Amino acid sequence: MRNRFALFVVGLLATTAPALAGETVLYGPAPKWAEVRDAAKIDAAANTPIALLDVQQRIEGETLRVYVDQALKLGSPESLTQSGTSSAVWMPDKGDLTVHRVEILRAGKVIDVLKGGARYQVLRRERGLEQRQIDGMLTATLAIPGLQVGDVVRIAYSQTMRDKALQGKVQIDSGLLTLPLEAGFARTSVSWPEGLAVKWQAGPAAGSPTESVKDGWHTVNVALPLAKREEMPQGVPSRFTRPPTLEATTFGSWEEVSRVFAPLYSTKDAIAPGSPLAAEVAKIEKQSADPLTRAALATRLVQDQVSYLLNGMAGGNYVPQAPSLTWTSRYGDCKAKSLLLLSLLEALGIKAEVVAVNSQTGDAVPESLPMPAAFDHVIVRAEIAGTTYWLDGTATGTRLQTLADVPPFRHALPIRAEGATLVAMEPRVPQAPMASVKITIDQRAGVEMPALISATPTFSGMLGSNLGAAFGQASEEQKKQMIKSLADSIFKDLTDDGGIITGGTTAFDSETGTATVTIEGMVISLFLDRDGTKRMDMRGLGSASASFDHDRSRANWKAIPVNLGRAERVREEIEVLLPADEPGFKLGGRAEYEATFAGTTVTRKGALEGQRFTISEERASLGGELPASEIPVEKAKALRLRNTVPFLVAPVTAARAWRYQQPALKARIAPIEAAYEKALARETGDAQSDPLARRADLRESVQDLDGALADWDKVIAMAPDAWTYGRRAFTKRQMGRWADAITDHREALKLAPSVSNAISLAGALGREGKTDEALALLTEYDDMGDEHTGVVLTRADILAFAGKGVDGLKEIDGLIEEKPGDTSLLNAACWYRARFRVDSDGMIKACNQAVERASNAAAVLDSRALAWLAQGNLQNALADVEAALKISPSQLASLYLRAWIGNAMGKPDAKADLAYFRKVAPGLVQDYARYGLK
Template sequence: MLYEPAPAWVVEASLPEVRPGPPLLIFDDQRRIDEGRLWTYADRAVRIDNPQMLTAIGTIQAGWLPDKGDLIVHRVSIVRNGSVIDVLGQGAKFEILRRERQLEQRMIDGSRTATLAVPGLRVGDVLRVSYTISLSDQALDKEVQATAVLPSAPTEAKFGRVRMSWPADADIKWTATQSVSVPEPVVRDGFATLELKVPLAEAPPMPDDAPLRYRMPPLLQVGTFADWPEVSRVMAPLFATEGTIAPGSPIAREVERIEAAHARPLERAVAALRVVQDEIAYMLNGMEGGNYIPQSPQQTWDMRYGDCKAKTLLLLAMLREMGIDAEAVTVSSSIGDAIPGMLPMPGAFDHVIVHAVIDGEDFWLDGTNYGASMDVVREVPDFHYALPLRLAGADLMPMLQRPQQAYDQVGKITFDHRAGLDVPALFEAEWTLTGGNAARYRAVIGQTADDQTQHYIQDFARGELGDGQVYDGQLTYDEASNTATIRVKGLMTSPWEWDRGVGTRKFGLATQSVQFRPDRARAAWRDIPVAVPGPYSEDNEITVLLPESAKPYAIEGKPSFDAEIAKIRLHRAAALAGGRLTISDRASWPGGEIAPAEVAAERQKAARFGNSQLVLRAPADAQRRYEAASRQDRKRFTPIEAAYARLIEREPDDLDIYRGRAQFRAATWDWQGAMADLDTVIDREGNADDYLMRAALRTEAGTLEDALADAEKAWELEPSLTAAFALADILPYFDRADEAISMLEEQAGNAEQQRAIAMAVSELEAQLGRKEEGLDRIDDLLAQRPNDPDMLNAKCWYQATWNFRAEELADLCTQAVEKAVFSPPVLDSRAMGYYRLGRYADALKDLEAALAVSPELAPALFMRGVVKREMGNREGENDIREALARQPSLERLYARYGIKAG
């Protein structure tokens, strides 16, 4: 690192007026190519406008490669109120950090970083820093390459330029990407100079699904390479393999072992690739010219690590030793489809792999990847283009995609709903992963603690199935086939949804994620291709076990098809038989592009194909949790109980499992079991919600003093509106309704919460005999929201339950029903109004309609029993008994309204 004035070729920028304008005052990027060396001069001046900028910019950093050149610092200065403070002149020096910045990613590039915390820098100052970095790459001899990013709006700078110069008689090529207009070089004093003012105008918007080459930032590129073949010729000697494997050496013996074990050339190639992938660790060694120059195969074998260059050279040497036609090719792992539009230079690439031709077929072998096998060896990495490194030179070679020979993921999944559609579902699944997908999990086995492995398995299962809990998870790896297998058994919240009494279940199928609606409406976008994801493929076999039913289940949507949309191949076959649904679902994303001329046709094909959603619909008599038989005989819940027991056995300290089991037990009327779980939670670390849930269960069980104690404890832990409502429900049973009113009126909340508070208070006032006051509260709310169906229903319910102003009920409750369109609770309210008016047939009609849609509504079932009883139908007693079995507190609640259970 040196401290010197700027080189003579630099044209120094003058500092613009400090204010007003953007904080970036100078962005100056100047480069010179001369005698096989690249000089890069950077000059930045930034106004420090706030403390955040002071922290972010107050420490200067500059990196360089000492084996290729120097860092030469010219200026570090502070401009304050028009005066210049020379920070370097005051004795400040940079500190050189020798720690590798990317060591955690197993990368050693020999770079150094110079840092300086600028002393005395304040908000309002202008910090100006300028330095030059020289670079001459050992691998390129006298060849030079330079790429500068051209800042564009909305980036702002008062002064900005990118300037490149070189000897006028040198054979230099230049270009700018993204159709940026570049003026002809100006020749002066024997040097040609290109200069662009930046920031450029903001680039026109591009569709998100455009290939990357359309979405890249603009670049200015300058280099000494004539074309891609020259790049190929310059790089080819670095990957010469002649004499790199000595007879009798360990590598030679490994080659002999592979040849003895495998007869076919492709099998030998895969075996060699597996050795390089599995037995040579990845580490980038970019020191001593190593960013382009690979270490020898023997060094790689001895050290057992290497980067992509080292792994490629070792693999290449082994393949050639076996007589397999192979060569090194450079690729870009990030901007592959943009390579043809770049200036020919090695810097366009960031990776090198092996291209082999076996039996006339192209194979692309990446030693830094994992999971090689005969099943995946034909896969084409998504690099788009490769440059073969040949002594005679070569042009870019397209890496054409082809159908995969094996699925990246194969799943076999079973969902067990036989205990009922509205209780937790059991699942059992097995996934087999190939290639790189499998390799990620190979590293987990034996290298992480068991609980960490289980977390990996749990996360994978949730990613595939949604939220659920795994009680038995296994991860295995088959070394022979390079496949990973994940097996799980677990429990998940029921995925069934209910609307107007109809239960439906959707599925997350691979074939459902395919859409093709590219936006090419703008004239400027019509000639832009559409990028297709991939390559990736998966195959899933799904089985859904269903509860017994007299009526059939039904499939809605597309049960079966074979289609290809936007090159994506789709297959589905679904069938219902013998109490189970089976689904075979496969999708393959090929990668690549849809040409502009094909976009309209593919879009029309997708539109004709329509929605590929698959939905399973349950019959009306499908088994539900509230059926009387479930309370009398819980055998069908035994597998769910066993699953919870396994979960607790695995995670005995996870209180959420106890909470989940308590909710399941409460929903299936095992209240004693639910309270036992809550007792465990509360004894260990209960929160307000735990106490409130136990209070609700104790209320149903009739132990009101215990319920009150729990509600009061919840209020003590967290005085929330939920706790206030819980207390307000219990306190009246202890003649403390006035206390409940006072507590509720003290609560704050948004408009909706305030309405809920007002309605709760009106109910309490009615219990205290102040029915007129309670109704006035509801009328005040209704005045604020005229014709609101919720408020109309609240008024209907209030007047009907308390039998207050009964003459208004017919019109009032009918208006509520009409405004609500269709709602079982509103029908229940009107039924109560009809009951008060003695219109029992009308009441029964509304209750039947409400229960047909929401058969779980215990209050409606109770009132149906009451109405039937009034009509002389003895079956009403059965309804009342069933309703009270589901919700015993109804007896106390309706007794307030003067409606007796017996």
């Protein structure tokens, strides 16, 4: 019953005939009861591919008769190809198919294709084999001869349908054409004898159907196309977005539907004594006397030992095959599996029954008319010790710990001999997490070093079982891609920069039905700059992204509830390892906390003990729906929860990256370097460029410039591009190798001729005394656009290097007059005066103005510190440097200034720091020597 048994579906534009029924294709005139549209009324000039779509349905006793008349305009070679072949697909046991006309309308003339002898060719094929479906359908095709672009092809046919499984009842569930699809003329109607008890409805948003009685026939007519559906907000229940349909049925109630299907699920003599199924029952009984355990074992038996295959032949849309046949053949659809499971449970002494559900739009079932077409699936409902269990034989991974989980079908119709009405499937929070993850973040190398990540996500239930099946069938390369996909998701939760993988494995435990993945990798430091400190936020916790921002602001949205999804339970555990010799880490936020928002309860527990922080968080949700009126309150709760997420603050004495060439700290990098080697070993070819580039970044940050340069050389050898040449040039500049840097800048500009690359090259050329070439390059690339400011500032530097500092200052001051609101230019003016010792009288005044209006205080204080040094004021310079480092403790230029000032003031540690800078940052030392700090 997986495929919704809609008795009539029109495949618009794809084919010229939809799914039909009959043993052979018959030919004859249209039925007398049908209202046939005159060819003269078909608007061949209409600006729509559908010139005509007329669907008329009639209920006569136990039979449904359908008449379809459609005309498609072939306005292009593509439509000629798409619609040049008419196809009909039908089941041979439901009735007859009669073709009334196949005509070509051309220039006011009608060409009768059937009169010319054309006939449909009947083929047998199973279109759903890839989806494990056998439906016994036949296919008839007709390549319509003589079609030309501009023709209108008109096909009319009728069908009689009677389903024995419905015990004389009839149902209709027809889709309705809706804008933006258009038609010259379109309608759908249904009629039945006056006095016959028929329920009907059209919707949602089906306009105003008309109802009439004429000559003893009751008719409902829906004019098409319907108006375009109103836009719906995000997160609405499916009943608000389901397509509009015309429904009609002779079923009087849900109880009648239940009674009609009850005989099909009789378990009498289903398991014969001494049969293979009886042996399976005995095995389960021997394993356990506990009814719950027996139910779990029976469900697992049906799920694992019987593959899914829909058999819709010989009435099989509704009629299940016998349990013995299902077990012998080891395949079956939801009906067959449910009847087999029901038989096993009853044999084990467990009260159970089959129920019909809708797996796609379960919340809309109560709005449907009582008929089988309201459902697309059947499962088993069991009662054990007063608790209801919903068991799906077509699912996978059901075990004792997940037996009580409730599938998100919302409503069910029990199939009983005495009949039953709809019952709500009350959700339950799962007993065990359907997904959990344990993450270890090893930050022992330091707060500015990459973090080593070990993650173990585990999945249970259907997800775990499906993953386990995927693991069992996957090649090693495919497993590698699975690990990568999951790792990327975890890394992205921790940091926007993602990470690299160093190792991983997959495993599946068939007894527990759990799939486990182990991931080893590395991300950038999770300690970020925050208010002058280094702080790690627990982004890996689900509450860090908690939100409930659903829009119901429009008037027609205010009564639409929010779909909260299915019931679920998930768990996260995070362990953070901190540097062993750096005490003083502090914990902020709320490590112990419990809150509920939008039906989800979050329970958090955590503690910082020594150099190890652990935290766990479990989220349990019932799912369901939330009234729109409660959105503001729940949104505020989610925000409050997000604001409580714990964080770690590093001590101000924590080691910074620039010091890592010292022997004691350099040893910390060894595990990081080893991880990079593992990452490189996992990749081949150009794929190695990403971990190499990341390692080059790390090596630059710890002032291992030779190592960084070696990595950039390898990256360029693999994937030379402008960005990489620019990065290598930057490394060479830090090493003081300006001539080599210029070569790389030239290559970057050659590969990507842009203003930014021109600025980089011009700045390097100017510093090395190539003034004319540098200025000419800036003139060539200055587009007076967004990067004009960078051009002017670079030109000022070039003039200063050429001994024309006053001229350069005029360039900057002129730029400030053009852009008085750009406070960064005030810092540029201060920095320029300080570096090139121009305008000594106005230097401090300009720097004070920059500090007062600074948007980046650390950078401006650094600039003014250099200005104070130019004025010979060591005390004020040191005060500004210290203030800058409180805001940005890793600002390398300020660190160097502090060492230089300290040395000038005779502080003993400063001389060692200066020697260290000369060793690890020669380019920086050279630059400041040119600025007068020798």
